[in-house]
Amino acid sequence: MRAVYGWDIEPTKPFELQTVDHLFGEVWGGRPDTLSVRDLRLVLIGMTVGTGQIDVAGLQIDTALRLGEVSPEDLRHLVTFLSHYAGWPRGAALNSEVEQIISRHEAAKSEEDPGS
Numbered sequence: 819m820r821a822v823y824g825w826d827i828e829p830t831k832p833f834e835l836q837t838v839d840h841l842f843g844e845v846w847g848g849r850p851d852t853l854s855v856r857d858l859r860l861v862l863i864g865m866t867v868g869t870g871q872i873d874v875a876g877l878q879i880d881t882a883l884r885l886g887e888v889s890p891e892d893l894r895h896l897v898t899f900l901s902h903y904a905g906w907p908r909g910a911a912l913n914s915e916v917e918q919i920i921s922r923h924e925a926a927k928s929e930e931d932p933g934s
Contacts, residue, residue, distance in 0.1 A: 821842075822881075824881065824885050863878050863879060863896065864903075867908055867912050872908070872911045875912060879919055883919060894916065896916075900912060901913075
């Protein structure tokens with residue numbers, strides 16, 4: 819789970835154990851010769867935007883930015899790209915989500931390094 823989100827949880831219930839083992843061990847972990855975590859995350863972002871799950875896309879976008887998998891410019895390009903395929907209303911919602919996430923990350927960076 820750390821490789822996907824940058825943090826771990828300690829699963830205690832059977833469903834949590836199965837989810838963490840399978841989803842994060844096999845599905846996200848994959849094999850070395852397959853898609854990277856970044857690639858899988860971009861596919862997941864596209865799928866969640868396409869199905870209108872902007873909040874779920876936001877979690878993935880926030881993580882991708884925090885882990886350095888994408889830049890703010892990458893995210894803005896992704897908004898334009900996905901708007902053409904998912905529709906402008908979803909694209910507009912995604913744009914709002916992305917800009918809020920970028921603002922939060924920039925504010926957090928400013929707090930960490932006030933001289934920048």
